[in-house]
Amino acid sequence: MTTRIAAAAAFALGLTFAAGTAGAFELEGAGLTVGVTPTVSSDYLFRGVSQTRNRPAVQGTIDIQHTTGLYVGAFASNVAFLGTNARQEIDALAGWRTTFAGVSLDVGGIAYTYPGYEHGLGAYDLQYFELAAKASYEIPNLPVPVKVLGAFNWSPNYQLESGDGFYVEGGVEIGLPYDLTLGSRAGYQWIQNNARWGSPDFANWNVTLSYKFSDFVLTAGYYDTNLNKRECFGGQKICDARAMVFLSRTF
Template identity: 75%
Template sequence: MAMNLHHSLRALTLLGLSAGAVAVPAGASAFGTEPLGLTIGLTPTISSDYLFRGISQTRNRPAVQATVDIQHGSGLYVGGFVSNVTFLGANARQEADALAGWRTTVSGISLDFGGIAYTYPGFENRPASAYDLQYVELAAKASFNISDLPLPAKVLAFLNYSPNYQLESGTGLYVEGGLELALPHDLTLAGRGGYQWIQNNARWGSPDFANWSVSLSYRISDFVLTAGYFDTSLNRGECFGGQKICEARSMLYLSRTF
């Protein structure tokens, strides 16, 4: 997120444990609790930074994160995401997000409809003139696998809406599209591009902005190693009072799926 400037999720937009915000570079494997009809997935991740829609949430420092996903056979699910964060001028040190929604498949298209609450335990909204970091989003995701190409591909689309975005900056709308290609030797090449609109840009701290990324992931058993390049359309002068958290960067992620 941004302070005076935030994030996701979580490769972090968060949706079905996927944020916006670059949080989890690959989907979690899962173990089942069959009597209850539940499937549980857990993915711890370490990364060289924590980006949310292209903007660093740790002021260019490493992050330790975890996601959990609990889904019922009906498609209903709940989940969570936690990470360390560091914002200029704020005492927030942790982010803890709660997710809930419903997943289904229609004509081969995987659909995910849900909501995300972004919270910062321990954050004190002081001084009195400061605006709140915490906010909620409604989220929709669609993905479609294309198997009759030389390389199997997945097309993705995301839509996130907040009635009052972070820092009480009014209506927020985020759209993103992506493409993933399955390469030989357990490699996956992915590209994403998105755009964030904010109603009150002066309160938020930057103009509306685009972000994009390209990454390469390698799966080794239950581990996934991802290297990527990430950037935004914001220059230094537009980036929350001249901070260096919106600039282009290369990143590394290592996750373990359970």
């Protein structure tokens, strides 16, 4: 399946279903596992910053993985950036997943695109590419499941043509009784050309609680950054602390 077809399928699924955790099915004889993750949420935050100007988002993800660990995928969402005509984001993903000494590893790349977006004379491009590495490890012999996570992303020319961009993130997930999961993440974004990007380097963090019932998962969370209004992309309110809700359906 080509990236273009995968992205279109993800977007269509995002418009059709309300979900956030996908089931997966196998294509017999091909060695492929296909996962689909449609999502609805009260906002679309990327590293703590709203991509929809504090409005709801409808999203979809498709993930196709071979038994070798190689995978391709796509993500789609509505977006709304002040002063642009960008209305949708479609990302293409590819990489390799494996497990070594109990550590789950994922290395690959992500291309962030905004179909239909037109940047006028003197404007900078929204589209960019990142190399990404993620790792997770479930700590053994604890009374409850505890997983620690880490991630590192690097772009040679970050969004708005702002030069090198580096992002690091760490987190934890704790399995609780009654099908509850408590999670937390903290990350930091460095940008080479802050004036062009629109904010200083910044930190973000969140705490979430998820509840699985029947075929659904309901997640509520608190999200924040260390950017004040003056520092936030020309005085916007897209970096403020906020509560968010996600509704998920597994199928």
